[in-house]
Amino acid sequence: xSMRGSGPSRWALWRQGPRVIAYYLVxxxxxxxxxxxxxxxxxxxxxxxxxxxxxxxxxxxxxTGRRVERIRRRVASTPHINMTSxxxxxxxxxxxxxxxxVLVTGLYLHLAMRSWYxxxxxxxxxxxxxxxxxxxxxxxxxxxxxxxGLDDVRSAMTHGWTGTxxxxxxxxxxxxxxxxxxxxxxxxxxxxxxxxxxxxxxNGLEVATLCLGALNALxxxxxxxxxxxxxxxxxxxHRTVLVRQLEVAAxxxxxxxxYNTSGWHALAERTLAGAARQRGTFGLLMLDLDHFKQVNxxxxxxxxxxxxxxxxxxxxxxxxxxxxxxxxxxxEEFVVLLPGIxxxxxxxxxxxxxxxxxxxxxxxxxxxxxxxxxxxxxxxYPTAGTALQRLLxxxxxxxxxxxxxxxxxxxxxxxxx
Numbered sequence: 001x002s003m004r005g006s007g008p009s010r011w012a013l014w015r016q017g018p019r020v021i022a023y024y025l026v027x028x029x030x031x032x033x034x035x036x037x038x039x040x041x042x043x044x045x046x047x048x049x050x051x052x053x054x055x056x057x058x059x060x061x062x063x064t065g066r067r068v069e070r071i072r073r074r075v076a077s078t079p080h081i082n083m084t085s086x087x088x089x090x091x092x093x094x095x096x097x098x099x100x101x102v103l104v105t106g107l108y109l110h111l112a113m114r115s116w117y118x119x120x121x122x123x124x125x126x127x128x129x130x131x132x133x134x135x136x137x138x139x140x141x142x143x144x145x146x147x148x149g150l151d152d153v154r155s156a157m158t159h160g161w162t163g164t165x166x167x168x169x170x171x172x173x174x175x176x177x178x179x180x181x182x183x184x185x186x187x188x189x190x191x192x193x194x195x196x197x198x199x200x201x202x203n204g205l206e207v208a209t210l211c212l213g214a215l216n217a218l219x220x221x222x223x224x225x226x227x228x229x230x231x232x233x234x235x236x237x238h239r240t241v242l243v244r245q246l247e248v249a250a251x252x253x254x255x256x257x258x259y260n261t262s263g264w265h266a267l268a269e270r271t272l273a274g275a276a277r278q279r280g281t282f283g284l285l286m287l288d289l290d291h292f293k294q295v296n297x298x299x300x301x302x303x304x305x306x307x308x309x310x311x312x313x314x315x316x317x318x319x320x321x322x323x324x325x326x327x328x329x330x331x332e333e334f335v336v337l338l339p340g341i342x343x344x345x346x347x348x349x350x351x352x353x354x355x356x357x358x359x360x361x362x363x364x365x366x367x368x369x370x371x372x373x374x375x376x377x378x379x380x381y382p383t384a385g386t387a388l389q390r391l392l393x394x395x396x397x398x399x400x401x402x403x404x405x406x407x408x409x410x411x412x413x414x415x416x417x
Contacts, residue, residue, distance in 0.1 A: 024129045027181065031132040034139050035101040043096055050220055051091075051099045053227060055106045058087035061234055062110060084108075085206060086234055088134055089174055089213030092141045093153035093167065094220060100142070104135045137178040141170040153217045171210045178206075208237060253328045255305050256312035264327030264335060265388070271325070271339050272388050275381055283338035283346035284384075286377040286395040287315070287353070290407040292332035295369060303364040307372065308332070314356040319349060335392075343380045350376045350410045358408070373408035375399055384413050 061083070084107055091103045108131035148166035150156050156163030212230055219226040253260045259267065268284075275282055289311065296304040308328070315326050315334060325337040336353070338346060354374055362369040377399030379385070384394040398413040405411075 024132075027136065028128060028132040031101075031135045031139075035097060035135070037097070043099060047095055047099055050094050050224075051103055053220070053224070054087045054091055054094075054216075055103055057227065057231065058084065058103075058107045059110050061086070061231055062107070064231075064235060083205070083209045083234060083237075084134065085174070085209040086212045086216060086230065088138055089141070089171065089210050090216040090220065092138050092145075092170060092174065093156075093214065093217035095152075097139065097142065100138055101135060104131055104138065107131075108134070133178065133181045136181060137174045140177040141174040144170045144173045152221075153214075154221045157218075157221065167214055171214060175203075175206060175210060179203075205237070209234075212237075256309050256328050258312050258316075258334070259325060259327035261327065261329055264325060264329075264337070267325045268337055268388055271337055272381065275339070276386070280340060281343060282381050283341050283343070283349070284379045284381070284391050284395050285336040285338070285346075285350050285353070286379075286392070286399040287334040287336065287374050288399055288403065289332035289357075290373040290375055290403070295372075299364050299367070299369060303362075303369060306364055307360075307362050307369055310360055310362045311357055311372070311374075314360055315353055318353040318356045335395075343383070346378055346380055347410060347412060350378055354408070354410055375402035375407050376410045377402055378410065378412040378414075380412075380414070 087107060088100075088104055091100045095103060108127055112127040145151070145156070145166055148162070148169070150159065150163060150166050153167065156167050159166070212234060216227060216230050219230070252258065252263060258264075271282055274280070289307075292304070292307075295307055311334070312326065312328065315336060319326065319336060319338070324339070327335045327337075329335055338349060341349070354376055357372055357374045360370070360372050362372075377395040377397065379391045379394035379398065381391060385391045394413045398411040398416065401416060402409050402411040
C-alpha cells in the first residue's frame with residue numbers, strides 16, 4: 001500500500017483501525033476477483049481506442065483542474081466529491097470489465113503519482129481503496145445493464161426508452177453503491193447526514209458528472225470527435241463548484257465547521273423575518289464553556305481546538321433533526337437557534353446539550369480532557385424581544401446569571417423577571 005517507510009510493516013495501511021484495514025482488504029480483493037472473471041464482451045481495437053481516449057482525457061482534465069481541486073479539498077468540510085465519474089461512468093457504458101478496470105486503475109495511478117511527485121503524502125492505501133470502491137460501483141452499474149439485456153450504450157440506443165431507462169438505472173446504481181461503499185472506508189464516520197453523504201450541492205455535483213459521463217459515452221458511440229467538448233463544460237463546472245464552496249466557507253468557522261458570527265447572523269435574520277411573517281416562535285441559546293482557559297493552559301491550544309470541535313459535534317448531535325443553526329461566536333462561546341420550537345421545549349433541549357458536554361471525554365495525545373461543563377442562557381421570540389440584537393442581549397443576560405450563580409446550569413431569561 002503506502003510506500004513510505006522501509007518495508008510492508010511500515011505501510012500507512014497498518015496505522016488504520018482494524019475495521020478499516022479489514023474493509024480495505026476485502027473490497028480490494030473483491031474488485032480483483034470481479035475483474036478477473038470471464039468477460040462476455042470481446043475486446044477489439046475500437047474498444048481499446050476508446051479506453052485510450054477516455055484515459056487521456058481523464059488525465060488531461062485532472063491536470064488542468066488540479067489547482068481548483070486542491071482548493072476544493074482544503075475548504076470542504078464534508079466528504080469530497082471528485083469528478084472522475086465523467087470518465088468512469090462513460091467506461092461503464094462503453095467498455096468490457098477488464099478494460100474498465102484498466103481505465104479506473106490508470107486514472108487513480110495518475111492521481112497517486114501526482115501526489116507522490118508533489119509531495120502531498122496521500123497514503124497509497126487510500127488511493128487503492130478509492131479505486132477499488134469506484135471499480136465496484138462501476139461493476140454494479142454494469143450489472144444493471146446486463147439485467148436489462150444490454151451490453152453497452154450502443155445496444156441501449158437500439159432499445160428506445162427501455163435503453164434510456166436502463167442507462168438511468170445504471171447511473172442511479174453507481175451513485176448509491178458508491179455512496180454506501182465509501183462509509184466503511186473512513187476511520188471516523190460522521191453523525192449527521194451531511195457528514196455521512198455530503199451536502200446537496202456535493203451530491204448534485206456527482207449527479208452532474210454522471211450525466212456528463214452518459215453524454216460522453218453517447219458522443220463516443222456516435223460522433224467520437226465530440227468527446228473533447230466535454231472538457232470545457234467540466235472545467236467550468238469545476239470552477240463554479242469552487243466558487244460556491246468558497247462562499248460557504250466564508251460563513252463557517254475554520255476550527256469547528258460551525259457558522260461563524262456573520263454566517264449565523266445572516267441565517268438568524270432570515271429566521272426572524274420568517275417568524276414575524278408567520279407569527280411563529282423560536283428559541284435562542286447562548287453557551288459558554290466554563291473555565292475553558294484552564295484547558296488551554298494545562299493541555300495547550302491544540303488540545304483546546306480539539307475540545308472545541310468535540311463540543312461543536314456534541315451540540316449538533318443534541319439538536320439533530322430540528323434544522324437548528326449552531327454557530328461559534330469566537331473563543332469558547334456558542335449560539336444555537338431553535339426555529340419553530342414551543343417555549344416550553346427550549347429548556348429541555350438546552351439541558352440535553354449541557355449533559356452531552358458534561359459527558360465528553362476528548363482524547364489529547366496520551367491523555368483525555370474530561371470534566372467539561374457549560375453555562376447556557378435562553379431567550380425566546382417574541383417574548384424576550386422582536387429584534388435579533390434584543391434577543392441576543394436577553395440570552396447573554398441569562399448566560400451571565402448562570403455563570404454568576406455557580407456555572408454548569410441553564411437559565412431562562414424569563415425566570416429573571
